Structure formats: structure tokens, C-alpha cells
Amino acid sequence: MLKIGKRESIATSFEIGIHNATLAIVIAQSVLGSTELSLPAAVYGVLMFFVAFAFGFLIREREPQTAMAS
Template sequence: MAGLGLAERKSITIEVGIQNGTLAIAIATTLLNAPIMAIPAAIYSVVMFLTSGIFAGLLKAKTFRGLKST
């Protein structure tokens, strides 16, 4: 991630988290044929969406305050 700006690094970090949860659910339900194994991934996905939403809101507020003060 060298050479990328802060906004790009933040976007990639959140996107990778979303893809990891989805991939885990897909593997558990299709390749492993064990839907019970998808439960932790589903819980992770819910928690990840909530925390990433809060994180994005905080970053947006911080960025907005920074732009407003200049």
C-alpha cells in the first residue's frame, strides 16, 4: 500500500474486511457444505459493518472539521 494516499488506504482496509466475511460465508456454505461454520463469519460481518460504519462516520466528521477550519 506504499504510495497510496490516506483515503485509498482507508478504502482498501474496509473493502478487504467486507470481502473476508463474505468469502468465509461462501466457503463454509458451498465448499465445506457446513452452514453451521458460517455463523462466526456472519457474526463477524455484522460487527464489521457496524464498526466500519462508525469508523467511516468519525473519519468523515474529522475530515469535515479539518476542511472547515482552513
């Protein structure tokens, strides 16, 4: 629909996930004034890197291996 490639859409998804965790922490502490409400976002913010790494590893495009000439 937006005519962007697969790599760009994956990169955008990762960036949005990272920024959403940070935004949730800022809103919980500054707007709502609650440290307790920022804890789930903080936990997500830490765990998200491991999940994102695993997901990125699974969906990466593998380059075809060429046969070595002997």
C-alpha cells in the same frame, strides 16, 4: 510503500473487510459443507457495517470551518 494516499488505503481496508466476510461464508458452506461454521462470518458480516461506519466517522477528515464575515 505502495505510494497510495490515505483515502485510498482507508477505502481499500473497508473493501477487504467486506469481502472477507463474504468469502468466509462461501468457503464454510461450499468447501467445508457446514452451515454452523458460516454463522460467525455471517454475524461479523452484519456487525461489521456498524463498526465500519463508526470507525469511518471517527477517522474522517473534518474540513476547517471558515469564519463568517459580517
